[in-house]
Amino acid sequence: MEKIDYRDEGRFCSGHVACAGCAEAISMRVILNAVGEDTVGVIVPSCTAVILGGYPMSSTKTSFIHGTLESAGAFASGVKRALRAQGRDDTTVLCLAGDGGTYDIGLQSLSSAAERNEDILYICFDNEGYMNTGGQKSSSTPHKAATGSTPLGKPTRKKNMIEILAAHRIPYIATTSPSHLSDMAAKVKKAKSIRGTKVIFVLIPCLPGWGVAENAAVKTARLGVEAGVFPLIEVEGGVKYSLTVDQKTRRIDDYLGEQKRYNHLSDEDRRELQEEVDDTWARLLARAEAGE
Template sequence: MEKIVYNDQGLFHPGHVACGGCAEALSLRVILNTMGKNTIGVVSPSCTAVICGGYPMTSTSIPIFHTTLETAAAAAAGVRQALEARGEGDTQVLCLAGDGGTYDIGLQALSSAAERNEDILYVCFDNEGYMNTGGQKSSSTPTGARTGSTPTGKTTHKKNLVEILAAHRIPYIATASPSDLNDLRTKVERARDMRGMRVIIVLIPCLPGWGIADDSAVATARLAVETGLWPMVEIFDGRDWRLTHRRGTRSVAEYLKGQKRYNHLQTDDIEALGREVDEGWELLNARLGQGPAGGSGNPQHRAAANTG
């Protein structure tokens, strides 16, 4: 097993109130310690807000500004402007939001911040539902998944946020998974060392929300990558698409059968989901061929990027 390498600066503490075994807490530890202590967090209502906690019961050693569900990216942009006005441009602004606060309720603020190319790193913890309020569906919930508000299975598709963000031509977009924390660290490092609007979407298998065992979040995240359900990509300037993990060969059915939210699905439904994954890869493969030769992107955005 690959050793997980990151510089633990003690910026995330034990004793937080995430569900035992939550992969979001694991990911947050790597993200905060990679960003470093000269970072201000801006957090929307979500499991992240609960995990970070309210003063004086906080689990982080960086300042956290709790914002509303609609305004995470706008609030982060405001913090950025305030820092610039104070001559503290070196301080990083790290926005942390769930999929409900990103794909749905905060999408307008996110799109506006992206259009203005605000100098923030926005991380979306995508657990495919409104989980801290009991597990309602979001527009990130996949087709077929049962949630509190889709008791017979969601009938619409998971929104393709990566495509939406790429259309804004922001400097950096990546998807990541807690099943490869070194890859997550590398992507956070790369984003940290760039300027302008950067977004990383991390898939977070949710123990109660997906109906998986307490010790299976990382294995479930790995299956999502190995079945092709969660493509791992980096996109520079919305044009230069790179795959960071090859598509795996494990079956979509294997991924679905481990999760109670899918246990009502029939063979036809499972086959339809498999076709949906294939269609997603057709689109992705077309994108991978479109970037500038050698993936140069915008040299101004890339100058500080560590592409190692």
């Protein structure tokens, strides 16, 4: 159990409409707190947009503009330029999107913003599917996971967005999890202090989408980190990889067992997934040890 050093500034309010037990609510509280008051937000269709809601019923004290699903990066770029024209260059532009809006539908606008190295902080709440529309597969959905549109399991692996973004040589990319809230706050604060494009992925176990119990979202996220399925990392300048948690202490079975989306797996499927995680982890370790 982690004791976190945390004082809530109240930027995320009660009365929000996240599913009871969704770890996105806890994450949102920490992220909005860490980003602070001098922030303008951009948000695109996703659970996040529903949770934060629209004015005057919004559950946040931070101002958000609601954009379209395909254009988070472009919206955030425009907001940053408008603020700069007003002499508010130090105001943080925070962009919130889901994995569908990041890995798939908004990838072109994120890539363009990253190529221009726009000064934005982009957070992807990665629940590994199109969840607010009923749980369809996205390109972030992991190999063999069942979704509404891949009921027998997704036949391909999760797209590696870290490597795609690293190829843009942006200053900062990180992953974090609601099971590691101090890590989350520290990474958001670090990203905020850097000029240029920063992207942080937050693992969000989706209760209905993954078939996780209402009281098990944070536990599931922790198992994902400990099994090495969702490594907590930083990538600086697109080349310098470091692992925040450098030990893989569990087998993948502990993580899979918490989720109904993997109920259909055979022993052979489980072995295959373990091999994939081991291989990805070994490559990551080698990169981190090489300092690049």
